[in-house]
Amino acid sequence: MIIRFLTQNDVIEHNKVSSQAFVYSCDIHDPASTLPCEKMLGAFDNDNKTLFADLEIHEKKCNYDGGVLTCAAVGGVAAKPEHRGKGAVKALFRHLFNETGYDISVLYPFSEEYYRKLGYERVGNAVSATVPFRALADFKRNQDATLYEGNDAERLLKVYNRCAERYNLSFVRETAEEFSDRPYLSQSYTYLWENRSLATISVDRAKSTVFVKELWFDSCESLCGIVGFLRNFEANQNTVCFQNLPEGSPLLRFIKDTRKCEITLHNVGAARILNVEAVLRAHRYPVRDGSFTMRVGSESFRASFSENGVEIARTGVREPDVSMDIGAASRILLCGLTDAEYMPELTVRNPDSCFFRLFPPKTSFFTDSL
Numbered sequence: 001m002i003i004r005f006l007t008q009n010d011v012i013e014h015n016k017v018s019s020q021a022f023v024y025s026c027d028i029h030d031p032a033s034t035l036p037c038e039k040m041l042g043a044f045d046n047d048n049k050t051l052f053a054d055l056e057i058h059e060k061k062c063n064y065d066g067g068v069l070t071c072a073a074v075g076g077v078a079a080k081p082e083h084r085g086k087g088a089v090k091a092l093f094r095h096l097f098n099e100t101g102y103d104i105s106v107l108y109p110f111s112e113e114y115y116r117k118l119g120y121e122r123v124g125n126a127v128s129a130t131v132p133f134r135a136l137a138d139f140k141r142n143q144d145a146t147l148y149e150g151n152d153a154e155r156l157l158k159v160y161n162r163c164a165e166r167y168n169l170s171f172v173r174e175t176a177e178e179f180s181d182r183p184y185l186s187q188s189y190t191y192l193w194e195n196r197s198l199a200t201i202s203v204d205r206a207k208s209t210v211f212v213k214e215l216w217f218d219s220c221e222s223l224c225g226i227v228g229f230l231r232n233f234e235a236n237q238n239t240v241c242f243q244n245l246p247e248g249s250p251l252l253r254f255i256k257d258t259r260k261c262e263i264t265l266h267n268v269g270a271a272r273i274l275n276v277e278a279v280l281r282a283h284r285y286p287v288r289d290g291s292f293t294m295r296v297g298s299e300s301f302r303a304s305f306s307e308n309g310v311e312i313a314r315t316g317v318r319e320p321d322v323s324m325d326i327g328a329a330s331r332i333l334l335c336g337l338t339d340a341e342y343m344p345e346l347t348v349r350n351p352d353s354c355f356f357r358l359f360p361p362k363t364s365f366f367t368d369s370l
Contacts (some may be wrong), residue, residue, distance in 0.1 A: 001044065001045070001087075002045070002048050003042070003043055003044075003047065003086065003091055003092060003281040004048075005039065005040065005041055006035055006040040006041070006054060007171065008034065008035060010035075010042065011031060011034060012028050013050065013169065014051060015028035015030075015033060016051065016194075016197045017051050017052070017078050017080055018036075018076070020078075020080050021078035021080065021081070036076060037057070037058065037075070037076065039058075039059065040057065040076075041055055041057060041130060042054040042089050042092070043088035046349060050081075052080060052086035052088040052101070053077075053079035053089050054076075054092070055075070055077040055089075056074065056075045057072050057074060059072065059101070060073045060171050060172070060368070061172040061174075062073075062104065062106070062164045062169045062171060062366065063164060063167065063168065063170050063171075064169065064282050064283075064334070065160060065168070065282060065284040066165075066284055067282045067284075068172060069278065069279065070101075070222065071104050071106040072096060072100060072102040072104075072274070073106050073171075073368070074107040075107065075108075077089060077092075077107075080107075084326065085225070086106060090118070095275050095332040097272075097360065099121075103184075103274060103275045103279060104169075104199075104273050104274055104279065104330075105120070105143055105271075105272050106169065106269055106271045106366055107269065109269075109270045111140065112267070116270075116327060118272065118359060119326040119327045120270040120272040120330070121132065121270060121272070121331045122267055122269075122337060123169060123268060123331075123335050124246075124363070124365065125129065125247040125262070125265040125266065125267065126244050126245060126246065126247065126267070126269050126365065127182075127242075127244075127263060127266075128264045128266060129239075129242045129245060129252065129264075130209070130239055130241040130263075130265070131239060131241075131242070131260070131261045132239050132261070133231065133234035133240060135235075135256045135258075135260055135261060136227060136230075136231060136234075136240070136255065136256075137256060138254055139227045139228040139230075139231060140226045141229075141232060142225060142270070143227060144193055144194050144225060145199075145225075145229040146191065146192050147183060147184070147189060148179055148191070148192060148335060149181065150181030150182065151245070153175075153176035155195060156179060156190070156192060156198065157173055157174070159192060159198055159233070160198060162217055162218060163197065163198075163217055163222075167366075168362040169364045170365050170366055171332060171367075173368075174234055178214075178368055179200060180200075187202055188200060188201075188213070189202070190199050190214075191251045191257075193225040193226040195227055196217070196219070197215075197217035197220075197226040198216050198224040199212055199216075199226050200213045200214040201213065202236065206239075207239075208236075208238040208239065209238070209240065209257050210230065210237050210239070211234045211242050211243055213243055213244065214244065214252070214367065215245065220250070223250060223254075229252070233317075244269075244367055245273060247268075247363070248363065256281065267356060268364065268365055268367075269366055271364070272330050272333065273329055274329045276299060276329060276333075277299065277312050277314070279333050279334070280301060280333070283310075283333070283358070285303075285358065286358075287306075287307050288306075289305070289306040290304075290305055290306075291303060291305070291354070292321050292353045292354055292355040293315060293317050293320035293322075294322045294323070294329075295322070295323040296323075296324055296325070296329045297325060297326055299317060300314065301314060320348065321349055321353035322338035322349065322353065323346075323347040323349070324345055324346045324347070327345065328343055328345040332346075332359050335362075336361035337356060337359045337360070338361050
């Protein structure tokens with residue numbers, strides 16, 4: 001088996017894999033057909049032409065503790081049915097983990113159980129809340145938002161990135177491709193409130209509902225401003241559905257009576273560390289002096305920190321303060337330590353280590369389509 005990146009010459013083979021895996025009609029020889037992603041990894045037969053499986057790699061940057069990590073956001077994982085269970089997909093992920101140089105990887109798993117075997121761990125929950133407009137009466141209605149129509153994307157991105165950096169693992173956006181610049185055609189509308197908050201919405205007239213795909217704010221005032229603007233739709237619609245909120249979103253505290261709302265939790269996604277040293281180095285440490293040792297799989301590290309900075313070194317220490325597998329490391333380092341006593345994959349040799357104070361729970365949230 002040969003693992004390599006796809007080129008446009010492989011588009012017919014990709015079409016075969018995708019059509020079989022996702023079961024849809026496809027003209028595999030369509031001359032206008034292109035690869036769906038700029039960077040795709042494929043598992044080929046030894047002839048280097050026949051494709052067994054492939055996946056998409058969307059290069060991202062993720063906010064982490066005030067810094068940024070490089071990220072491989074994985075999507076479109078597909079394998080021909082006759083080659084499933086033969087190791088092609090696992091070989092693709094081994095190459096991704098060991099040969100591509102990213103700090104972390106994220107994905108939206110079709111099966112948590114399957115991807116947990118590859119080291120991916122759920123990073124938290126997102127909230128969906130369907131709310132009658134009358135339950136938002138505490139938000140004062142205003143007309144202070146403007147519709148994004150493709151102009152001044154830089155201003156839009158500035159607001160998004162400032163709001164998103166409050167959430168761990170949220171994507172840094174360098175282009176406005178996640179926002180529709182043709183709202184009248186797409187019927188996806190992004191409203192910017194006073195350069196401080198934003199909402200992307202669509203309207204289902206049959207359901208009399210405003211669907212809010214994204215809602216970003218960074219203060220009580222900017223939250224009240226953007227939701228107060230959304231109340232202008234209540235003359236024609238009965239409810240608003242906030243489709244994707246971080247768990248614990250302060251918006252929920254403003255709803256007059258949650259008993260009249262439908263609130264559900266869903267998986268926000270899964271993440272895996274690819275470069276433990278890079279994540280340890282990016283973590284925000286206290287100013288006071290301290291150190292800890294840890295082993296992740298077969299790798300051991302010593303982290304030392306003081307007012308002079310942080311030093312991360314590989315070490316051969318035999319009995320580190322804590323030992324864990326890559327899945328546990330991904331949960332703890334990326335999302336915070338909340339349930340150590342319920343993690344059999346975590347071995348604690350020094351319960352007094354400062355390690356347990358350094359990784360408090362983090363609100364992890366990433367929302368971009370992959």
